[in-house]
Amino acid sequence: xxxxxxxxxxxLRDTTTSASVVRMWGRIEARGRxxxxxxxxxxxxxxxxxxxxxxxxxxxxxxxxxxxxxxxSRVPPQTTALAPAALAAxxxxxxxxxxxxxxxxxxxxxxxxxxxxxxxxxxxxxSAEALETWRELAARGQNDRAYAMLGPLGIxxxxxxASVDDLFALADVARLSGHPGDAVPPLQHIVSDHRTxxxxxxxxLTLGRVQLRSLGLPADAAAALDAAIALGLPIGLGEDAxxxxxxxxxxxxxxxxxxxxxEHYVQAFPSGSKRGELERWVTAR
Amino acid sequence: MPRAKLSLVRxxxxxVTAPPPETDRILVAGVLADDPRCKKALYLKxxxxxxxxxxxxxxxxxxxxxxxxxxxxxxxxxxxxxxxPEAFRGWLASIAxxxxxxxxxxxxxxxxxxxxxxxxxAPLDDLAREDLSVEARSELAALDxxxxxxxxxxxxxxxxxxxxxxxxxxxxxxxxxxxxxxxRWIAAADGRIVPHEEPS
Numbered sequence: 001x002x003x004x005x006x007x008x009x010x011x012l013r014d015t016t017t018s019a020s021v022v023r024m025w026g027r028i029e030a031r032g033r034x035x036x037x038x039x040x041x042x043x044x045x046x047x048x049x050x051x052x053x054x055x056x057x058x059x060x061x062x063x064x065x066x067x068x069x070x071x072x073s074r075v076p077p078q079t080t081a082l083a084p085a086a087l088a089a090x091x092x093x094x095x096x097x098x099x100x101x102x103x104x105x106x107x108x109x110x111x112x113x114x115x116x117x118x119x120x121x122x123x124x125x126x127s128a129e130a131l132e133t134w135r136e137l138a139a140r141g142q143n144d145r146a147y148a149m150l151g152p153l154g155i156x157x158x159x160x161x162a163s164v165d166d167l168f169a170l171a172d173v174a175r176l177s178g179h180p181g182d183a184v185p186p187l188q189h190i191v192s193d194h195r196t197x198x199x200x201x202x203x204x205l206t207l208g209r210v211q212l213r214s215l216g217l218p219a220d221a222a223a224a225l226d227a228a229i230a231l232g233l234p235i236g237l238g239e240d241a242x243x244x245x246x247x248x249x250x251x252x253x254x255x256x257x258x259x260x261x262x263e264h265y266v267q268a269f270p271s272g273s274k275r276g277e278l279e280r281w282v283t284a285r
Numbered sequence: 286m287p288r289a290k291l292s293l294v295r296x297x298x299x300x301v302t303a304p305p306p307e308t309d310r311i312l313v314a315g316v317l318a319d320d321p322r323c324k325k326a327l328y329l330k331x332x333x334x335x336x337x338x339x340x341x342x343x344x345x346x347x348x349x350x351x352x353x354x355x356x357x358x359x360x361x362x363x364x365x366x367x368x369x370p371e372a373f374r375g376w377l378a379s380i381a382x383x384x385x386x387x388x389x390x391x392x393x394x395x396x397x398x399x400x401x402x403x404x405x406x407a408p409l410d411d412l413a414r415e416d417l418s419v420e421a422r423s424e425l426a427a428l429d430x431x432x433x434x435x436x437x438x439x440x441x442x443x444x445x446x447x448x449x450x451x452x453x454x455x456x457x458x459x460x461x462x463x464x465x466x467x468x469r470w471i472a473a474a475d476g477r478i479v480p481h482e483e484p485s
Contacts, residue, residue, distance in 0.1 A: 020337045
């Protein structure tokens with residue numbers, strides 16, 4: 001019982017592995033590259049604020065303006081010519097013929113055609129600003145706001161045209177704002193459509209971890225982790241991937257595969273820190 | 286609410302094992318001069334402390350990685366506002382603790398609404414060293430159980446003081462409150478956790 005008298009901290013093991021240190025640094029670097037290009041860009045709240053002001057202006061000012069009598073300068077020339085005579089003696093016969101100038105009919109002015117955006121052209125500048133704004137928010141670590149800015153379908157909509165950097169950022173926004181399910185499409189897109197990118201194994205590993213730990217999908221997680229290993233993980237991440245794969249197979253009720261991966265782990269990492277934990281997965285479950 | 290009767294000895298809140306201050310000063314100056322090597326060196330120097338602390342506070346290794354990343358990203362983006370480069374470690378810890386508190390409060394709300402899908406994969410007893418006895422593990426589990434019932438601010442303050450061994454001033458700074466408030470929170474947590482100190 002001597003260890004019971006130890007301070008709490010000395011009883012705890014260190015959870016930080018070299019693999020996690022490498023992994024976190026990779027993500028920090030990726031997010032650091034997305035530093036806002038200019039600090040003079042409008043903040044995220046300006047867009048809804050301006051929209052609110054415009055709505056209020058349309059709702060209240062425009063009807064009032066429509067009901068106001070027209071100002072003299074706005075009276076059409078035809079009315080200006082008739083008004084003095086009518087006001088002077090509405091009932092009496094005219095003593096002199098009233099000169100009514102002939103009014104030339106106004107030539108009809110065709111409205112200028114609205115500029116049409118050709119199909120396939122980039123979306124208007126408003127959406128470009130919104131895109132910039134979620135990047136800014138994500139770069140500042142404000143993932144909840146970035147997720148709110150993108151909206152529930154925003155991440156899925158961006159996936160098709162996003163770069164690998166943006167896909168990682170979208171996945172981070174989803175995960176870190178508490179929506180791990182929305183992190184799956186961008187990560188899957190990296191694995192399937194950017195397989196040659198050096199970061200594809202990292203995306204597959206992250207996908208596996210999200211599916212295993214946050215979504216409770218061990219079979220899907222095992223597939224993603226297998227893909228991560230097949231794509232060629234950096235040496236520092238191999239131990240983590242193997243450990244997660246053992247857990248994924250064990251939780252997916254595939255004990256034979258879990259055992260096989262565990263044996264590989266023991267061979268590859270004889271003094272691995274997760275050996276005891278993995279042994280419990282392959283023996284007790 | 287159960288009151289834990291524990292025989293764990295708290296960490297002696299003594300001097301923080303801070304790195305040599307001039308090193309942090311040099312590295313911070315390098316980061317301000319946009320030197321990526323200094324940035325990485327600063328990260329490598331403090332990541333173990335920050336990630337470990339976050340894992341213990343959040344009871345989750347996965348969540349601690351997320352918070353650690355956020356803390357470093359925020360710190361590097363705001364490093365120009367750091368007045369005393371020697372205090373980088375404490376400043377970074379206060380950023381991390383602030384993120385931890387926000388995450389704990391959000392977790393509690395989501396749990397109350399039944400919407401929490403995060404797994405606590407690292408309660409204290411799971412973080413125990415492999416060579417610990419069953420008794421020690423069970424005491425850690427009891428401590429973890431009581432800590433889990435505490436409000437986020439009390440739990441964070443108590444753990445910073447008695448698990449991480451931070452001085453009261455650092456606890457107050459990291460918790461974003463006054464020294465008196467930090468003492469009050471720790472005392473309130475102490476009311477639930479009754480340790481049996483080692484008899485002298």
